[in-house]
Amino acid sequence: MSALALLAALALQGADTSIEGIWRSPGGNSIIKIGDCGTSACGTVVWATDSAKKASSKTTAQLVGTPLLANLKQDAKGHWQGKLFIPDKNMRVTAKIERIAPDRLKVSGCAAGKALCKAAVWTAFGEALPSDTSVVAPQ
Numbered sequence: 678m679s680a681l682a683l684l685a686a687l688a689l690q691g692a693d694t695s696i697e698g699i700w701r702s703p704g705g706n707s708i709i710k711i712g713d714c715g716t717s718a719c720g721t722v723v724w725a726t727d728s729a730k731k732a733s734s735k736t737t738a739q740l741v742g743t744p745l746l747a748n749l750k751q752d753a754k755g756h757w758q759g760k761l762f763i764p765d766k767n768m769r770v771t772a773k774i775e776r777i778a779p780d781r782l783k784v785s786g787c788a789a790g791k792a793l794c795k796a797a798v799w800t801a802f803g804e805a806l807p808s809d810t811s812v813v814a815p816q
Contacts, residue, residue, distance in 0.1 A: 694755035694776050699723070700799040705813030708802050709745055717759065720746030724806045726813060733764035740764060746772060761786040 696718065700709050706729035711720040725740045733740045749759035749772070761772035763786065770786040777783045780801035787794040800816065807814050 693779065694751065694757075696749070696757055696774055696776060696782055699802045700782060701802040701814050701816070702799060703797045705816070707740070708806060708814055709799070711746060711749075714747075718746070718749035718757065719744050719759075720749070724814065725810065727810050729765075730810075736767035737764045746774070749774065 696711050697713070698711060700711060700720075701707075702709065706726045707722050708724040709720045710723045711718060721744050722741050730740045733743075737743050743762070743764060745762050745764070747760045747762070749757045751757050755776075757772075757774040759772050759774075761770050761784070762768070763770065768788060770788040773785045773787075775783045775785075777798070782799045783796055784799055785794060785796040802814065804815065
């Protein structure tokens with residue numbers, strides 16, 4: 678192994694690349710729990726606003742409990758790849774997830790190869806799940 682490759686490997690070992698936890702979507706319309714699902718990681722909606730539930734009701738009978746992320750596996754660079762389900766569009770796309778800060782995940786989804794890609798930043802959510810689903814989750 679070259680010195681440069683060894684340094685890169687050591688830097689990756691020191692970086693927290695885990696994506697497990699509770700995450701708030703950018704608009705605060707949903708909260709997703711990412712954790713171990715056997716041979717891979719997955720992410721499931723654990724809370725959603727009434728408007729998010731309504732927007733996805735044509736394709737998903739119950740948004741809370743729906744897996745949004747599936748078959749997530751970590752690559753050699755510490756990034757995660759798998760599948761992302763977009764309920765309001767009834768689409769499954771290729772997902773890439775990268776921990777960009779201790780409290781931030783960059784979640785990217787691409788359809789049609791890499792022709793249609795979109796990214797969003799999810800933030801860690803360390804509070805109790807909100808009881809009011811008529812408003813967005815606090816930051």
